[in-house]
Amino acid sequence: MPLVRSGPALADPTVVGHKFARQQVLREAGFPVPPFFCVPAEEFDRVSSVLAEPVPPADRWPAELDGWAARRRAAVREHGVPDELGRAVLAEFDRLVGPDGLVAVRSCAVAGGLGAEPGEDSAVDPAAGMTDSYLYVPRDQVLGRVAECWASACTDRAVRYRAHRGLAVDGARIAVGVQRMVDGRRSFVVFTRDPRDGGDRQLVAAAHGTGEGVVQERADIDHFFRDPATDSVRAAVVVKRRMTVRDPERAGAVRDVPVPAQWAGRPVLDDDEVRRVCRLAERVERVFGAPQDIEGTLTEDGEIHLVQARPVVLAAAAGGNSHDPAPARTVTWTNHNLTESFPGVTCALTFAQAREFYRLAFGDFYRRMGVPAEKRRRRTAELASMIGTLDGRVYYRLDSWLALHGMLPGFALLGAAWQRGLGLSTAELPDPPPPAHPGRLLLRTAPALARAFLPLPGQVRRFLRWWDERYAQNADLDGLDPDELVARYRALWAEFGERWGVTLVGSYLLLASVGTVEWLLRRWAPDHDRAVLAGLLAGGPENRSLAGVRSAVDLADRMRDTPGLPELLRAGDDRETWRQIAEGRFGADLAEAMRRHLYRYGDRAVHDLKLEERSPRQDPWRLLPTLAALVEQDRAAAAPAAGDADEVLRRVCPGPLRRAVLRRVVGAARWGVRVREDTRYCRSQLYGVTRDVMWRLGAALAAAGRLDDAGDVVHLSTEEVVGAVTGTLHEPDLRGLVARRRAALADSAGRPTPPAFLRLSPADLAAGVLPATGATEPAGPGGDGRVLHGLASSAGRARARARVVLDPTAAFDRTGDHILVARETDPGWLYLMVAAKGMVVERGSLMSHTAITGRLLGIPSVVAVPDATRVITDGSWIEVDGVAGTVRLLAEAEEAPAC
Numbered sequence: 001m002p003l004v005r006s007g008p009a010l011a012d013p014t015v016v017g018h019k020f021a022r023q024q025v026l027r028e029a030g031f032p033v034p035p036f037f038c039v040p041a042e043e044f045d046r047v048s049s050v051l052a053e054p055v056p057p058a059d060r061w062p063a064e065l066d067g068w069a070a071r072r073r074a075a076v077r078e079h080g081v082p083d084e085l086g087r088a089v090l091a092e093f094d095r096l097v098g099p100d101g102l103v104a105v106r107s108c109a110v111a112g113g114l115g116a117e118p119g120e121d122s123a124v125d126p127a128a129g130m131t132d133s134y135l136y137v138p139r140d141q142v143l144g145r146v147a148e149c150w151a152s153a154c155t156d157r158a159v160r161y162r163a164h165r166g167l168a169v170d171g172a173r174i175a176v177g178v179q180r181m182v183d184g185r186r187s188f189v190v191f192t193r194d195p196r197d198g199g200d201r202q203l204v205a206a207a208h209g210t211g212e213g214v215v216q217e218r219a220d221i222d223h224f225f226r227d228p229a230t231d232s233v234r235a236a237v238v239v240k241r242r243m244t245v246r247d248p249e250r251a252g253a254v255r256d257v258p259v260p261a262q263w264a265g266r267p268v269l270d271d272d273e274v275r276r277v278c279r280l281a282e283r284v285e286r287v288f289g290a291p292q293d294i295e296g297t298l299t300e301d302g303e304i305h306l307v308q309a310r311p312v313v314l315a316a317a318a319g320g321n322s323h324d325p326a327p328a329r330t331v332t333w334t335n336h337n338l339t340e341s342f343p344g345v346t347c348a349l350t351f352a353q354a355r356e357f358y359r360l361a362f363g364d365f366y367r368r369m370g371v372p373a374e375k376r377r378r379r380t381a382e383l384a385s386m387i388g389t390l391d392g393r394v395y396y397r398l399d400s401w402l403a404l405h406g407m408l409p410g411f412a413l414l415g416a417a418w419q420r421g422l423g424l425s426t427a428e429l430p431d432p433p434p435p436a437h438p439g440r441l442l443l444r445t446a447p448a449l450a451r452a453f454l455p456l457p458g459q460v461r462r463f464l465r466w467w468d469e470r471y472a473q474n475a476d477l478d479g480l481d482p483d484e485l486v487a488r489y490r491a492l493w494a495e496f497g498e499r500w501g502v503t504l505v506g507s508y509l510l511l512a513s514v515g516t517v518e519w520l521l522r523r524w525a526p527d528h529d530r531a532v533l534a535g536l537l538a539g540g541p542e543n544r545s546l547a548g549v550r551s552a553v554d555l556a557d558r559m560r561d562t563p564g565l566p567e568l569l570r571a572g573d574d575r576e577t578w579r580q581i582a583e584g585r586f587g588a589d590l591a592e593a594m595r596r597h598l599y600r601y602g603d604r605a606v607h608d609l610k611l612e613e614r615s616p617r618q619d620p621w622r623l624l625p626t627l628a629a630l631v632e633q634d635r636a637a638a639a640p641a642a643g644d645a646d647e648v649l650r651r652v653c654p655g656p657l658r659r660a661v662l663r664r665v666v667g668a669a670r671w672g673v674r675v676r677e678d679t680r681y682c683r684s685q686l687y688g689v690t691r692d693v694m695w696r697l698g699a700a701l702a703a704a705g706r707l708d709d710a711g712d713v714v715h716l717s718t719e720e721v722v723g724a725v726t727g728t729l730h731e732p733d734l735r736g737l738v739a740r741r742r743a744a745l746a747d748s749a750g751r752p753t754p755p756a757f758l759r760l761s762p763a764d765l766a767a768g769v770l771p772a773t774g775a776t777e778p779a780g781p782g783g784d785g786r787v788l789h790g791l792a793s794s795a796g797r798a799r800a801r802a803r804v805v806l807d808p809t810a811a812f813d814r815t816g817d818h819i820l821v822a823r824e825t826d827p828g829w830l831y832l833m834v835a836a837k838g839m840v841v842e843r844g845s846l847m848s849h850t851a852i853t854g855r856l857l858g859i860p861s862v863v864a865v866p867d868a869t870r871v872i873t874d875g876s877w878i879e880v881d882g883v884a885g886t887v888r889l890l891a892e893a894e895e896a897p898a899c
Contacts, residue, residue, distance in 0.1 A: 003088040006037040015040045017108030017175040022288070022309050029287055031280075032305050036179035037092045041110040043085055044150050044174045051075045055170050065159060065169065072154040072170075081143045089143060093178065099139055102181040104307075107131030107149035110173040131158065131174060135210060136181055137252045145252070149176045182305045183246065184297025186268050187211040190281045191312050193291040194225075194433075201433060202226045202278040206268040208259055211295055211307065213244035218256055222267055223430040224274045228282070233271040238427035240264050269298075277304060284309050330759040333388070333395040336423030336843050339756075339824045340850075345392035345749045347612040348741055352717035353690060354394065354609070357683075358386040360493070362404065364501030369508065370448045371407045379404055390758065392748030396422070398429070409448035410512065413438055417515040423843055423864060428757040453509050456502070460675055463502045467682045470495065474689045475599060482700045482725045489693045489722070496686065503679035510672030516665050524662075525652040536648050536666045537855055543677035545853075548601035549834055552623075555597055556630035562586050569628040578621035598623065603688025604681065606829060611691045612714035618692060629835060690718075697721050706734045715741040756843070788872075790865035791844070792885035794854030798838030799890070804874040805832065819880055821872050825850045833857060838880035840887050842868045854882070862887055 002009075010016055010024035016038040027033045053072060056064035081089065097103055109131060132152035134145045152158065153172040162169050188206040193199065204224040205214055213219030220240035226233050240259040247253040269277070277296070284306070285292045293312035297305050335342075342354065363383055366376050382400040389395070405411050405418065416431040435441045474488055518533060525532070542550075559565050565586050568577050584591050602617030616623040649666070653659045698713025701724055707713065713721055715738040723729030731737055803818040820836040822829070824843045833839060833853055837860075841850045844863030854861030860882035868887065872878060877890040 003039075003043065003085045004037050004092050005040055006092065010036075010038055014110065015042070015175070016177070017041065017110040019106070019108035019308065019310070020175060020177045023177075023179075023307075025287065026284065026306060026309060031284065031287075032303065034180040034182050034305055034307065035096060036177050037096060038178070039085070039089065039146055039176040041173040041175045044153070044176075047076065047079055047082070047150060048170075051079060052170075055168075065163065066156050069154040069156055069159045069169075073151040076151040076154070077147055080147045086143050089146065089178070090139065093139055093142055096178070097180050102136050102138055103142060104133065104135050104177075104179045104181050105137050105142060105145040105149060106133040106177045106179065107152055108175045108177065109153070110175050131155075134252060135212065135254055136246045141252045142178065146176050146178075150174050179307070182297055182299060182307070184210055184305070185300050187214050187297040188269070188277060188295070189214050190277050190294050190296070191291070192278075192281045192285040192294070193312060195293070195312055199433070200228065202228065202281060203430075204269065204274055204277055207243060208240065208263060208268060209243035209245045209257075210254060211297055212254055213242075213256075215295065216244075219243045220259070221427060222269070223426065224267075224269060225430070225433050226274055226278045228278070231275060233274045234433065235267050235271075235274075236426040236430045237265070237267045238425070240268075273298070273302075280304060280306070330761050331765060332398040332429065333390060333758045333760065334398055334422060334424060334428070334756060335393060335395045336756050337421070337824075338387075338394055338396055339843060341609045342394040343607065343824060345745050346389065346394050346610060347714040347745065348717050349694060349714045349721070350609070350611045351387075351389055351394060352719065353611060353687070355384070355387055356493070356718065359383045360497035361500040361504060362386065364497060364499070365504035365508075366404065366407060366501075368501045368505050369408055369452050375407050379407065390760075391751060391754055392745050393754060395758070408508070409445035409452075410442070412441060414511055414515050417518065418511060421511065424757070449512070452505055453512075456505055456509060457671075459502045460506060460679075463499060464678065464682070466495075466499060467685070471682075471685050471689070477689075477692055477696060480696075482697055485693050485696055486722050486725055489690065492686075492689065503675070503682070506672055506675035506679065510669060510676055513665055513669040513672055517662065517669060520658075520662055520665065521652070524655070524658050532648060532652050536662075537669060537673060543674045544681035545604065545677050546857075548604050548681070551597050551601055552627060553630055553834070555593060556627050558590060558593065559627060560631045562590065566631055569624060569631060574621040574624040577624055582620070594620070594623075603685045608684045609687050611687065611694060612711075614695070615688055615691065617688055618695065629832075694718065694721055697725055700725065701734065707738065708735065712738045712742075715745070786889040786891070788840075788865050788868060788887040788889070790840070790862040790868075790885050790887065792882055793844070793850065793863045794839075794857075794859055794861035795882045796838075796858065796860035797879065797881050797883070798860045799877065799879040800837045802840075802872045802874060802876050802878045803836070804869050804872060806869060819878055821868055821874075821878075823869055825853075833859060838882070839863075840865055840868050840872070840878070840880060842866065 005016060008024075008028075011021050011028070013021035016024075020036070020038050023033050023036065027035070051072070053068065053075070056068055080086075093101075093103065132149055132155075134148070137145050153174045154170075158172065159169045162171065186206060186208055187210055188204050189211075190205075191203045194201050194203050202225070204226070205221050206224065207213045207219035207221045209219055214221060219242050220238050222238060222240075223236040224233055225236075240263060242256050243259050244254050244256050247255040280296075281292060281294050284294055288309070288311070291312045293310050294306060295308040297307065299305065342350065346354075363376065366379075367373075382403050385397050385400045386404070387394055388397050405415075411418070412432070412435045416434075419429055419431065470492060474492060477485060477488070480488065514533070514537075517536060521532060559569070565577075565581075568580070571577075580586065581591055581594060598617055598620055602620070602623070603615050605613070605615045605622065607613040608615060614622065649659050649662055653662055694713055695710055698707060698721070699710035701707045701713065701721075702710045706724065712734075716724070716734065720729055720731065720734075720737075724734060798819060800817055800819045802821045804821045806823065818836060819838040819840060820832060821840045823841070825833070825839075825841060833850075834857065839850060839854055839859055839861040841861070841863045842865055844850045850861060850863050853859075860880045862880055862882060862885050865887055872887070872889065879888040879890055880886075881888070
């Protein structure tokens, strides 16, 4: 047999793998696939047999597995390609492209090895690929790249993936393809069926440059949707900054470069090119008889070349009849607005409780929205995986959310608005295509929506009464023994799972009403801008969060007028100051007012959903830095302002009948905002009670000698804590468990923060590896270099010095004459917000906490401003325009405040 294979021999997947066999099938069918040859898997087998090294026993994984894999990779590279095979490869290289030509060298895992792997790009495992590929490879590098492809069989994540799946970790077999390099100027991936729901539409993701930019998400990507029935094309076009191209200075390498300015705002493909790509993909689908995921490129002359085709795994249609939806090729994650609740790295205790919160709350929500019990039962796995952790940070698993929310009546009409509410851009996740007949869908779902929404006001009132009673019963846990604490905890969360769905129905009403307002504005006020919607939602009735701020402001006013107390606050010894206040040195009335405030509002603090962070209710002295800041403020600076929605309505919609309709829908949205904020406050209190229970149980475990300190409890899950107290936990070594998790969390905290949006393969997840791709360079200011653009979220204009706050627990400007600049905020930032003239936040949406609070307080605000904390210098003068959605970096001559 020849040492390298070409021609018809390439069609055998047992020899060259499914990836290359499928390319050969397409070449024989006349498709534009560049010619190639292969080094068959048996050549890899020969090298592997010479370099065999015993795999460490399973009980030593993963500690010794990575070391074994590293030694194996080094041995393969050092051995290299045997001489006879090398001569054959180079001879075939010369026949394929000539001595001066360039090739792509790609790997493919082949079925049939030890452990019976199905093989990469097979119908069974279409996305198992974890091996390496190389582009623009010249003749003098080709043998080294073949050896690198062989070595990639033992990357850490490939080995861990096989271990996770129960396959032999040394069982991979690698074929290597050497293909004529096509210098693509624009590249694409096309799905012949929408992979999100299996819909009969085609999806094309395209970018300038080589295919690496699309596949690895290194380039800015446009998305296109084609309806085969009508041949219509819809585009989701982004501003393009980066593309991946051949590196002229390094042979066999690619690099990221800026997109030329004339291409930045134009679609990568025009509609006719999208149709050409999709029709070619339809022909590929007919060849293989199943939906396909196809990679290709367009050369400078506009010709299309296909470089890969694999079966596309279709997620089960949301709400469909599949009991076991197939896993997606990649799993999509985001924490755009989740960092409001769980910023930075998160301990085991918080994550375990948060995952239980989502499982119980949304299970009750779907029940209340009328989703049939059988449908809910099929989605049990998704309910348990709505959030996850990536390198210690909490993320939404979007695949689970989309599958679950797809069961909701009317969600097909609201999906795009929901994605924007998460802070997702269309570049990250394209808007779902609108339903074919939205009017019919609305009529069909109206009864279910009415059944859920009409009784909601009464249900919310009953919910709030119930919660206030339960909170009063659990606000003071002194004197309870560990068994009683566990009983309180379990009873509270059992009731939670039967009631909390009401709060989410309110959020769904808010989403529906805001979506309706947007739709009506597009029809009745087509020239309106996004700031109009923010203006309509501004102000509104006071909520519990804002009542907490007012209470703190009132306390600060009393403290400011109390002789000797402002000076004591400035001294900064908060524990001593609290002791003197509590003992009545400054009057019994003030001490009692402080206690009342702590009872009502002591659970609201920065990071109040993170159980590792102690709250003022546990440590009252923690309230004093906030009050000290308010004491230093002008009284008027803390007075919230209300918005005037009627004035905005009259301006954009002069017709009285239409204005009456809009007023009704806007009223529902503003009511929904209040419900959302009130119930979020209840959530803070729920977590406050839970925090108190868990830390008390931690103290009991420390007293029993099982933990070194009560605070170590944060490195255990809630069930582990309860199990340790009740004797139902299998793990005896709590100290060892805590030490391992503390070290892992410290490692995560020391690494760069992962991107807010990620697509990860099952292999990445199983191996616990975050790829380096996906992170982006700072976008920098747009426009003339001194203007940042974001989402207008609260009207008004403010000019002041920027106060860049990365750590909200640190000391901050107490003068009130600054603009707050942050990555994200959470409800505990309210006191910092009140002290600001304006707000600029990197993340968020119109429904984020920053936007809602800015409107309630009347503070000019712009959210979703990329890289604001990096581009804006602390102390520099800036101007925030909450109508235009811009942040202007002021020149020295403009720095005098003008507004």
